[in-house]
Amino acid sequence: MAQAAPRLSSAPSAVWYTRCPAPTPLSIAAQLGWVNQAFSRHGIDVTSIRDSADPKIRQSHFDHHLDWSFRQGGNIPPIWARSGGRHTRIVGLTRTDEFQAVITLPHLGIRQGADLKGRKLGLPRRPGDIIDFQRATSLKGIVSALEIHGLTAADAELVDLVAQTSSPGSSADASAFTPRRKLPYGEEIAALHRGEIDAFFVKGAEGVTVTSLIGAHIVVETGFHPDPKIRINNGTPRPLTVDATFADERPDLVADLIATIQRVADWAEKHPSDAVRFIANEIGVSEDAVRTANGPEVHRHLSLTLDQDEIDAIAHFKDFLLEWKFIPENFNVQDWVDPRPLALAHLRQPL
Incomplete structure (x- = not known):
């Protein structure tokens, strides 16, 4: 049965947007001013959620929760929101693989993944957060690292490390939303040096920076693993979501x-150094850290797709989050995907 033509309401006076400090085409499009330009043609203001x-x-x-909003960044918060009944749609995905690793201090004698058996692995816990995505990220990284060496979470000791909340409105909130945030993993580093844990998980350019700063040994790296079910985590892939309205x-x-966002892929191909500079500025790390974390070809991985393998990987990750009780209810990821806007965008001339 043919679908009815979409109903077009009067345009909103403003739209909301937010992005995570990460390598996303939305981030670069926003920094270049393209997002504002695209909506200004319709007389619509663009307002940053993070800057409110x-x-x-x-x-x-x-x-x-905001109508007329869009977001690109880590996938755990939108999965959690959709599981809780929030009416949103995935309209694009960006897969930019990144450094993911379990690290330790060299003197502890943990040389490879098999050596993690029986060891104490640190897990951050932020009881004040509306969704503890950092704990979920670390747990998935640890479980994946153990899995590729034939181990499970039951083969190691998972140690809770209570960390400062990053929920909106808390005392820590300002640092979470400012351009120059403090490096993460402070609780894990302190616990490692106190001997309370033997290893912990890090990711991304910040993880590369922390690994270098403390002179850590990389036990297992999973971020570029060929199996998408191993490498998928909060940052791989990063969905572009919009509210249902x-x-x-x-x-x-x-x-x-x-x-507008798709223009970034072509622009980055022609301006690779500038693309890395924009990503580093967004995260608050060095350009070398970005190249190390995301690879020298990071500028070639900034397009939006709805690749079925990536959708399947998100479905697998959703199941992981449900199994470990990070999300309240199950849902069908395929039903969450709305391919119409991407198909319509492909028919248009570049803006």
Whole structure:
């Protein structure tokens, strides 16, 4: 049965957006001013959720509660929001593989993954967060590292490390949303040096930086593993999500957004050094850390797709989050995907 043509409402006066400090095409498009330009053609203002002074607004970075909003970044918060009943749609995915590793100190004698058996592995725990995505990220990294060496989480001792909350409105919230955030993994580093744990998980350019700073030994690296079920984590892939109101009432605007973001892939091919500089600026790390964490070809991995293998990987990760009780309810990931705006964007001339 043919679907009815989408109903177009009057355009909103403003839209909201947010992105994680990570290598995403949305981040670069925003820094280049393209996102503002795209919506200004329609007389629509673009307002950053991360820059809002209102903690209730900033909370939408995690729970996606604002209508007329879009987000690209880690996939755990949008999975959690969708599991909790938030009506959102995945309209694109960016797969930019990144450094993921379990690290230790050289003197502890943990040389390879098999040596993790019986060891104490640190897991951050932020009981004040609305979704403890950092704990989920670390746990998935640890489970994957153990799995490729024939081990399970039951073969090691998982040690809780209570960390400062990063939920909107908390005292730690400002550092989580400022351009120059402090490096993560502070609790893990302290526990490692106190002898309370033997190893912990790190990821991304910040993980590369921390590994170098403490002179750590990399026990297992999983970020570039050929099996997507091993390498998938909060940052791989990173979905572009929009709320259902936006997707249903103005799919044309969502298509304009996607077409704008897709320009980044061609731009980055022609300006690889600038692309790395923008990514480093977004995260607050050195350009060398970005190249080490994401590979020298990072500028070639900034496109939006709806690749079925990546959708399947998100479904696998959703199952992991459900198994470990990070999300409240099961749902069908395939039903979450809305391919219409991406298909419409491909029919358009570059903006």
